[in-house]
Amino acid sequence: MAFRNYILVCGGTACESSRSQQIFDNLKLEAEKQGVADEVQIVQTGCFGFCEQGPIVKILPEDSFYVKVAPEDAHELIAEHIIKGREVKRLLYDKEKAAKHAQVEDIKFYQKQFRIVLRNCGFIDPENINEYIARDGYAALEKALFEMTPEDIIEQLKIAGLRGRGGAGFPTWMKWNFSKNVESDIKYVVCNADEGDPGAYMDRSTLEGDPHSVLEAMTICGKAIGAHQGFIYIRAEYPLAIHRLEVAMAQSKELGLLGKDILGSGFDFDIEIRLGAGAFVCGEETALLQSIMGHRGMPVPRPPFPAVKGLWEKPTVINNVETWANIPVIIHKGGEWFSKIGDEDSHGTKVFALTGKICNSGLVEVPMGTTLREIVYDIGGGIAHGKKFKAVQTGGPSGGVITSENLDTPIDFGSLVKIGSMMGSGGMIVMDEDDCMVDVAKFYLNFTVDESCGKCMPCRIGGKTMLGILEKITDGKGTMKDLDTLTEIANTMRKASLCALGQTSPNPVMSTMKFFRDEYIAHIVDKKCPAGKCKKLISYVIDPAKCKGCTACARKCPVSCISGSLKQPHTIDQTKCIKCGTCIQTCKFGAISIQ
């Protein structure tokens, strides 16, 4: 027999520290006492992510969302809600709406996420076209093919105000319009699925969860600009996404939603998949097009822009996965509807891959204009393990860090640039007090240096030279003059590099130097790494007062550099220590620290 009600008590770390365990126990007790133990199941759940309002109790099936619940409230919740069927208004999150019976969907926290791109991800079976169709799939294509002119389609994108989600934020309608207006017998539509920022996987998840949305969008674009061939350039490291795309393409071809004479409209459109070998620079549109054509993936000068002269010199619209995934919704629901989501600068939503030192890492889609604070603390549940927030990196290796003082900046294209970062493709890496910002800068620069195609001299030599200087600094050999040199090279790279990779690769360095100059100075002048990250600048030290002489660390040390006799304080031979950190993990007495 099913239960009448389910009571979910948040058992996340944050809520537990606010006595959620006691709430759970009390609820069980009250249910017994009040004789409903058989009718209601009380369970402890994982974090709801809404830690600010914890502890949280949710009662199903009514979906009543109770916040800041105290153990003393257990009696009332059982007596009122379970037995009398009346919500306990004073504990409801949204008291205004209590009368109308608050639903999860009405609660602000959940409204912080708003799914357009990810509308079907995690909901439909991506390998079943019927489920996509059931969720209004291909309804936009119907409209585009039978009810709209190319001008209408582009007009809707213009009204919607959709800007490219790949990072640069170029208005999508303008790209389409450029291509539409070029006279050419052949035109192309390209999907950039060469997602490469460290920690970013929005596009992969979109393709894996909802491949048809991209296929539908590309076909709509074909109709708008007069193209009949599309390419999806996707990195070979995404086998599942490729598989799902292949399945989706086969299914839509079978139904005649792709191929010749789509839905009897007379319009032909086909799509091919091109696999990339995983070079980061191939995410740059001109390099990507070179790669599709079978050339080495190296950026070429723009203009001419791909929209005018792209693949094989033909007009080519290239958008990234997330941009494409927005399009069927815009066409289906109208540009007007889309334009109301987001803020003044940027419309719609943005998907972020929230990772790093965050409680709830994951894929979040929020309306433009949401603040970083909301993402980090409300959705992400704050910093993991009770550590202190230090910064968020957005825009991947092209972006910059955002510090606590800018946490209330609304996330949109303009605002992020103003504070020295950029939207980028949607990687969002949260850093805490244990992250060394010089090391972070080094990490990103190392990535771009490694991924530089090597064609353009400012990028190839400048990046590597900057990296050498950062290494010097983290090795404790830096000088204050190095900071000026870094700035000088960065300025040159920004001006003289050919593509965005080189122009933006100094950003992480410049941004950390701006906001965390003290950390650079600590490395250079004090020869210290405040976060204890840079191995050359730290030493592991045993506190003789705390050391019990258990010998555990000495036994685990891989280079046998810890000595001392049983029950006597041990010491670490700094000349031999490789700073692997094994001892610190082994010590049960907290006697070893990093200095």
Place this chain on the structure above:
Amino acid sequence: MAKISLEELRKLREQKQDALQKRDLAGKDSQIIVGMGTCGIAAGAKTVLDEFLKVLDEEKIENVAVTQTGCMGLCYVEPTVEVIVPGMPATIYGKVDAAVAREIVKSHVIGKKLVTDHIYDRPSVDIMKA
């Protein structure tokens, strides 16, 4: 499947909309949806999927359809599984392994009891309702 016309597509959509709402998959009234994105698979979703099929088979339960979906966004608790059983709230379980999968079948599907400690929530509103 033959190539379809506009009218047929619209009809198909209506049919399938009903089916999706009822989650009525060929006479099955319950559904276990496993998040099979790369994140899920990397965290062991394939094993979980196999275990579901195995346990359902062992228990001779035939009214449950096991399907897959993409990433639900809750990457920190992968593998994730959504369980829809009539008369019970649709529930998203996280950090599901083979043992938990077995428990979900035994407890949630058969015993109509939620599985404590593995419940997470649907992370966002659904724009299709907006």
Place this chain on the structure above:
Amino acid sequence: MSVVHVKINGIPVEVEAGSSVLAAATAAGVKIPTLCYHEDIKPTASCGLCIVKMEGSPKIQRACASPVQEGASYITDDPELFQARKTVIELILSTHPADCLTCIRNQNCELQKLAADFGIREIPFDARVKRLPKDESSPSIILEPTKCIKCGRCVEVCQDLQGVYALEYVGRGDGSQMQPACNLPLNDSPCVKCGQCAAHCPVGAIYERDDTELVRQAINDPAKTVVVNIAPSVRVGIGEEFGMGDGALTVGKLYTGLRQLGFDKVFDTNFAADLTIMEEGSELVHRLTHGGVLPQLTSCCPAWTDYMEKYYPDMIPNFSSAKSPMQMQGPITKTYWAQKAGIDPATIVNVAVMPCTAKKFEIGRDENMSASGYKDTDISITTRELARMFKAKGIDLSVLPESDVDDPIGEYSGAGTIFGNTGGVMEAAIRTAYWAVTGKELEGVDVDAVRGPEGIKTATIKAGDLDLKVAIVSGLGNVKTVLEEVRKARAEGKEPPYHFIEVMACKGGCISGGGQPYASSTPNRAARTAGLYADDKRSAVRCSHQNPSIKKIYDEFLGAPLSEKSEELLHTKYHQRPIYQ
């Protein structure tokens, strides 16, 4: 043609639509520093030196690759741009060995010049020079990757201008290199040794194999009789090394200089060029009148023959079997002249001075290159090497008196001298073929229809009843277009579109060969070409068949063109070669 009006640093200028900002600046008399840019290739836009600002745009553009926009106003220099350029140069220098004094490009290096122009006195960055092994596998070209600045010119030249694809961008980022694919040695790559990579390299990373020491040793060996012959275009190139101006005709001074260097006899490859026309022209007439395989393709360019053997082996039957002038001069020197002079050919060292790096390969390409029983040409050096030899000996070509070539294998006609520029072989052949077909001399010998710098030229020449259809190609990258036409006609069983096709691997012909003084540019090519036409014009004899020395050698030694003796000494065979060894 539509015109665009722009301002460069405030100077109004009118240029053709689609011109680059760099071209507009040049038109306005403003020099923008460049390093990777070269007019012969499409911009690689790799160096970042030519950055400019456009008023009203936040973006910095590369002048070489940005087309001008109507009404735009460009700023080519301000403190910000200057600093960025200077930093770029400093960055490049930090990864470039400071080996200037011992570098082959010392005083002739585009990077060195930039460093000097910008007054770079110290490099603020830690030196990070990667010492990489030289690739000395090729008989013609040395790759010295340590000095490479990865501007990409060589790759663009090799792939785009020449269509050879021997050089590639290999590796990426800091590890990128310009080299053959799969890390193969150059000699195992599709390289045809044309040397255009070396001619376009701005630094000392690609250059000719230096064989001057071999020449010096031979000259210093009293037991050897050392003779030299100079190719047509050497005479209009070498003067540039001595401040004589582009395309200066130096022939008389050159003979004097060579004698001062210590050569025992000074001959001229132009003599053999006349001989080539006799053989190749007769072969053409034979093919035309005996239903031979048409079109006939010229075979004097060793890079072209190498290319054909690798990429178009199906064209082997179309190839003229006549050797190149250099390889006709060789066996004639060691047989005809050796006999006449009473010298043991074993003691003769025959040196050829060529505008070409592929010639170094040609002299040893197979056993047919030893038709005399000895190596027909012992050493082939380039114009640049000869200039270095002169300079090392303190010989200033510009002040030397003129002298005459040695007989009997030095005298040449005007037809022989124009072998050095595109269209020249064709024109020389037409002059003689016309006579051979009609029995009459071509009136006013100039054949303007086959002249000009274009990469592909076609013409129809009337010779009696015959409409001789010809095509002239220079720049190997252009040859595909013409050969595909031939292939297509052949596949469709149609008449070949041409009877005779001249191919020279280098843009503009040998005057712009891979071994010529560094100067690949349109005006320079025009000047050198004009120099050769001037040499032709001033010649008393303008047709190969009228050259008295040619008549004499047939009378005394060879008999007639295509005779058994001619076939033995002056003709060769071609065979398919693998693209990769």
